Amino acid sequence: xxxxxxxxxxxxxxxxxxxxxxxxxxxxxxxxxxxxxxxxxxxxxxxxxxxxxxxxxxxxxxxxxxxxxxxxxxxxxxxxxxxxxxxxxxxxxxxxxxxxxxxxxxxxxxxxxxxxxxxxxxxxxxxxxxxxxxxxxxxx
Numbered sequence: 022x023x024x025x026x027x028x029x030x031x032x033x034x035x036x037x038x039x040x041x042x043x044x045x046x047x048x049x050x051x052x053x054x055x056x057x058x059x060x061x062x063x064x065x066x067x068x069x070x071x072x073x074x075x076x077x078x079x080x081x082x083x084x085x086x087x088x089x090x091x092x093x094x095x096x097x098x099x100x101x102x103x104x105x106x107x108x109x110x111x112x113x114x115x116x117x118x119x120x121x122x123x124x125x126x127x128x129x130x131x132x133x134x135x136x137x138x139x140x141x142x143x144x145x146x147x148x149x150x151x152x153x154x155x156x157x158x159x160x161x
Contacts, residue, residue, distance in 0.1 A: 023088070025124050026095045030085040033099070038075045044068050049125040056131035067129070079104040094119045094128075101133075 032040075032047055048054075048064045055061075059070055074081050081103040089096045094117065101112040114133030121127040 022093060022095075022120070023090045025120065026088050026090050026097070026118070029118070029126065030088055030097060033083045033097075034085055036071070036083065038072070041068050041071055044071070045125075047126060048129070049121045049123070049127045052126055052129060054129045057133065079107075 029047060044067065045064050048067050050064050051062060052064055052067055053060075053062050054067045054070065059066075061067065061070070081101065084100045084102065085097050086100065087096075087098040096115055096117055098113070098115045101114065103110055112133055114131055117128065117130045117132070118126055119128035
């Protein structure tokens with residue numbers, strides 16, 4: 022199984038718009054994909070999410086940092102780097118994967134802090150979230 026997850030990691034690191042035509046080689050037809058903004062079922066829905074990513078961000082790309090495998094499931098930590106309006110961004114997160122019997126991704130669940138990584142960069146909303154974060158922070 023580790024070899025298959027290493028193949029999947031290489032696929033993510035090399036992901037480009039032209040690769041979306043063969044996304045069914047990586048994802049099962051009935052995959053469940055969940056992240057802070059999406060919760061969908063089906064490979065076509067996943068294809069749409071990646072197509073939207075490429076259409077709305079400049080130079081998006083993943084760097085896989087760690088792969089932890091246990092039987093048919095794995096966790097990968099990653100950095101997602103992109104530019105928007107010429108400003109560089111990097112989001113740190115991890116993904117829980119489960120494979121089906123054919124070695125395709127049946128479950129893809131992303132974990133990352135949308136408040137810190139996205140919402141805090143929005144004017145006014147970001148200021149409010151930073152104040153809230155300071156108030157909730159444990160003090161010494």
